[in-house]
Amino acid sequence: MATINKTDRKLLKSISVQDLGMLWPLLLVWEHTPISSSAYAQTFPVAGEVQSTNVDNSTRQFIKLEKSFLQQAEKDAENFPDARSRFLAQEKMRISTDLLLNCTPEVITLQLTNEGAAFYTIRKKNIDIYLEHSLIDHFDGQDEAIVSVYKDNNTKILDFAGSLAETITQLNQALAPESIALPELA
Amino acid sequence: MPVPKKITPDSIIDAAIEIKYLSNLPFEVLIGVFFDAFDETYQYTTRPLKTQPSVLPTNPLQDLVLNIGSQSLLYNDSISIKLLPNSIVFGCLDKYIGWERYSAEINKALNTIGATKRIEKWNRVGLRYIHEYPQKDLKEFTHFRFTFGFQDIQSTSTAFRTEFQFQGARFILNLNNKVPTLKQEETKKILQLVPTSIIDVDVIKDNLSLTRIEELLEVIHHTHDIEKAFFFDLLTKEYVDTLKPEY
Numbered sequence: 001m002a003t004i005n006k007t008d009r010k011l012l013k014s015i016s017v018q019d020l021g022m023l024w025p026l027l028l029v030w031e032h033t034p035i036s037s038s039a040y041a042q043t044f045p046v047a048g049e050v051q052s053t054n055v056d057n058s059t060r061q062f063i064k065l066e067k068s069f070l071q072q073a074e075k076d077a078e079n080f081p082d083a084r085s086r087f088l089a090q091e092k093m094r095i096s097t098d099l100l101l102n103c104t105p106e107v108i109t110l111q112l113t114n115e116g117a118a119f120y121t122i123r124k125k126n127i128d129i130y131l132e133h134s135l136i137d138h139f140d141g142q143d144e145a146i147v148s149v150y151k152d153n154n155t156k157i158l159d160f161a162g163s164l165a166e167t168i169t170q171l172n173q174a175l176a177p178e179s180i181a182l183p184e185l186a
Numbered sequence: 187m188p189v190p191k192k193i194t195p196d197s198i199i200d201a202a203i204e205i206k207y208l209s210n211l212p213f214e215v216l217i218g219v220f221f222d223a224f225d226e227t228y229q230y231t232t233r234p235l236k237t238q239p240s241v242l243p244t245n246p247l248q249d250l251v252l253n254i255g256s257q258s259l260l261y262n263d264s265i266s267i268k269l270l271p272n273s274i275v276f277g278c279l280d281k282y283i284g285w286e287r288y289s290a291e292i293n294k295a296l297n298t299i300g301a302t303k304r305i306e307k308w309n310r311v312g313l314r315y316i317h318e319y320p321q322k323d324l325k326e327f328t329h330f331r332f333t334f335g336f337q338d339i340q341s342t343s344t345a346f347r348t349e350f351q352f353q354g355a356r357f358i359l360n361l362n363n364k365v366p367t368l369k370q371e372e373t374k375k376i377l378q379l380v381p382t383s384i385i386d387v388d389v390i391k392d393n394l395s396l397t398r399i400e401e402l403l404e405v406i407h408h409t410h411d412i413e414k415a416f417f418f419d420l421l422t423k424e425y426v427d428t429l430k431p432e433y
Contacts, residue, residue, distance in 0.1 A: 002224040002260055057200075059233075059268065063261050063279060066231055098234045106368055106377055123377065125368065 058101050065097050065110045066090070072112040079116030079136060089135035092143060093118050096133040099168060103180050105129075124180055126152050129171070133164060149174055189418050190431035197317040198282040203292060203406065206273045206310035213271040216304060217258050220269060223302050224260055224295075228267075233257040265291045273310075274299070285410060293403055300399035308396040312388065313409045315417065319383040324363040327425035328385070332363070343381065353412045360386035385420065389413045 073080045073089060080086045093110075100108060100120055107123040116136040122129040127149060134144040142163035149158035149171065158174035160167055168182050175181065209216055221230055234256050258269040264283050268275040276292050283291075299305060324330045324344075332344050344363040349356065364381035371378055389409050396402045418426065 001226065002221050002228040002230045003226050059259065059266055059277060060279060062233060063231070063259070063266060094232065095234050106370065125377070 058104070061101055061105075061108060062097060065108065066094070068110050069093050069097075069112065069118065076112055076114075076116070079112075079114075085136075089116065092133065092135045096120070096131070096143075096145070096164060099164075099182055100129075100131065102182050103175075125178065127175065127178055127180060128153070131167070131171075147171055151178070187418055187423060187426070188433060189415050190426065190429075190433050192284065192432040193426065193429035195429070196282055197319055198315060199318045200314070200316040201278055201282050201288065202312075202314045203276040204273055204310075204312040204314075205276075205296070205308060205402070205406075206312075207305045208272065208307040208309060209304050210306050211304050217269055219302050219304050220260070220299060223298050225298075227262050228260045229262070231259050231261070233259065260295075262291075264288075265295075267295055285414075289407065289410070292406065296399055296402060300402075306397075308402045309392075309394050311391045311394065311402070311405050311409050313390075313406070313413055314386070314388040315413060316387075317385040317417070319385075320367070320369060320380050322383050324361060324383045324385070327422055328361075328420050329422065330361055330363070330420070352416065354391070355409060355412060356390040356392065357416065358388040358390070360384070360388075362386075385417065387413055387417055389416075 069090065070086075073086045080089060096118060097110070097120075100122055103122070103124055105122045105124045107121070109121045111119045111121075112135075113119050113132065115134070117132045117134045120129070120131045120133070122131070128151075130148045130150075132146045142165065144161070145164040145167040146161040147158060147167050147170065148156065151157050158170060160170040162170070165184070168184055172181055172184065211219065224230075260267040260269065261279060264279055264287065266277045266279055268277070274295075276288075276295070278288065282288070319327075325332075330346070332341070332346060341363075343365045344361070345365065346361040346363075347359070349358045351357070362382070362384040364383055366379045367382040368377050369380040369382070370376070389412060391405055391409055394405065396405065
């Protein structure tokens, strides 16, 4: 049997319905979000004859970031003490990672902070995006995120903190003149 | 021209293989069956979205892609396997690992899938290799020549697409010559526009009706062989000789 997060099913059974319920609002938003990935993006999917291939490099980047997350989360016993907490964090990480990969970044890295957040560094053309997505719920509510965007290395064009959905909306507003866009969460 | 077993560097940036199938189970159930069949060396993951814009030059013939639901993936240390309704797409995880290793991984995965006995028929094999040559002009190392009506005009970049039948398969050849592409400079890690050439060979064997895995693997190997032979026929012999060919 293939593995999920290098844990076995017994560990996953410890995840309660309530735990999954925490993720559902976010996932449901995904289900109902029209994904015209970018009205502004200057490139479009390569289709060719082999559909949905890896030619866009996005799958590779996604797997690389997920592997990096899993390696870091396993070492971070303070924030992610068990398989259950890692699983929930990974579900959130997948959403923000997938969102950010939609702008086809030239460079993207993921670092777990000591507060259990995913800190992304993204470079696309002359734009640098630093986005922190909290993977641990400190209190009930929507996912928290903080973003800073710089243009030409030193001109700050955005600073924002809020829910992940609000952050993406703000990001899109700031990046629209740069022909970069991400799918909206809501 | 004799076809080398290996060249260095191979310049392959992607090697995707798509196998289409018909199953007697709904796709949602099939994912579970496949998950159960693969051993623990494979990791399962999903992506909330299905498609992302590409950074590669666009192909004029774009397929219709529906963005419904999530995308299921299996991966190990070398390859990724996308599980899609009616198709399975293999790709290398990092650099191209060579046909010997790659085909062994594909054989292993397809044998695992075949053993579930949930696939009724394999009906299409597509194999697509993309080679990238930064700072190179295709005219200098391939048999590609491109001219058009205006004799005095010199193209700074060219994109060329052709489709044809060859050795019992459909070929789609995309050539991009000196297309400006954003690349990271090696020492200073600065992004800069680099004129980049691409040879993209897509080989399709369609309308198949295979029930046995052995037959399918044979078709995949044959498709690879004709793609490889075609690719080396595109290159000049002088250039191949510079790539430390191993026969």
